[in-house]
Amino acid sequence: MDIQVVYNTPHEIPLGVPIAVYFYLTGLSAGSFVISVIAVLGGRKEYKPLGRIGAIVAPVALIVAPAFLIVDLEQPMRFWHLFVFMNPQSPITYGSFLLTLYPINGIIYAWFLFRGEQALAKILGLLGIPLAICTHGYTGFILALGKGRALWSTALMPTLFIVSAMVSGMGLMIVLATLRWKYFSKGRPPEALAQDRQLILGLGKILGGCVLFDLFLIGNDILVLLTSKTEELAVAHLILTGRFAPLFVGVEIFLGGIIPALLVFLPVTSRRVRYCFLASCLTLVGILAMRIVVVIAGQSIPLH
């Protein structure tokens, strides 16, 4: 049947790129914090630098991230309402406390780590892991509870966000560890450098595993969308073949998923640090694309 919408007044989409960047930064922070703590708890000496890189990146990313949130408010000066007028049913209420506690914990953790007080650092690190996971998991809940939007309203969303956080956090750690290995290693003994190299390549393998798990979750999500209701179908077509296909299929899936996985697992490239570095840079771009696709494409289906 020929149907034409003659007149309608759709509203501007409420959440834009700043929110996607905010999700990206909390993901980076949570991922690198978890890896830092694993490195510190693992206790092996060669992991130490990793622990320190993560301990710096995590709080820095999480101090910048809420700035995007506050700037995005229509009434930025009223941000304190979040701590005074709480609605226990809203995921943003939990988020405002997590976004306060988690960076404070992260800063104290980094402080003890750099002072060399390993025991205290380990305790704070262990406390911080659930905080980090909740801080990023809650952002998944924000979207999952937005029930009007077909792309968001899935129970998979918090898990997908946590896994993609691990991917981007790990990617950033590899990038920084490689830069340190390449440019800040004057005067270090060659065996230490060889150890660092092995460490970077080993991290690359874990990154590859996380990327594959991420792709698996996205695949599940898309398959269910494709057999679901009208709006779910529409949004699946929008990201697979429509306006968002270059960003979703091209950047997120192909550049940020399949190619990095191949680079770290194919025997031809898997023994070279430069390919591991390239794979990590690509995942960083891929996860940023994922955040933008989820936030913007999720709101691009008309609701009336």
Next chain:
Amino acid sequence: MKKDTRWAMVIDLRKCVGCHSCSVACKAENDVPPSVFRSWVKIIEKGKYPNVSKSFLPSLCNNCENPICVRNCPVGASYKREDGIVLVDPHRCIGCKYCMASCPYDVRHINPIRKIVQKCYFCHHRVDAGLLPACVETCIGRARVFGDMNDPNSDVAKLLATEPVIVLKPEMATEPRVFYIGADIDAMEPMEGHTEE
């Protein structure tokens, strides 16, 4: 006002002529700035000549019984009154827009001047004064009927009891309090009339 009042609106599309008076009345009554709407009439055309028709869908906030915007508002600025009207406290809203992102009906907007989220409140200031909402008062076809759906003698309750009614997106479990008689499924379905992007 009785204790168990539940304000509701029935829009009888057999009487709607698509004149947009409701949209205009709403703008004037509620000081709604340019670029945003709290009440509007979606219009679709369908069919091929000579078998063609036009359908209207007057739209406004459903003032849901189970509003997701109230549930998700982090500061409790969105709230439901005892009589079912969903309001936004203008002094408490921080403009995070999460309610707008959650609403399945896209009926909320940012007021570009006051920088807070606003929506249709069933003209609660008029209702509290014993008047009808502006869009109901002005409707030339008398397509809009407003009243207490819990009062069996009200026109709204009578229409709900005797006519086949439907709400928008019942699957969202929001229990809208705006009911339609004779609404066209093609006008109610948001994806209809949109070419594949």
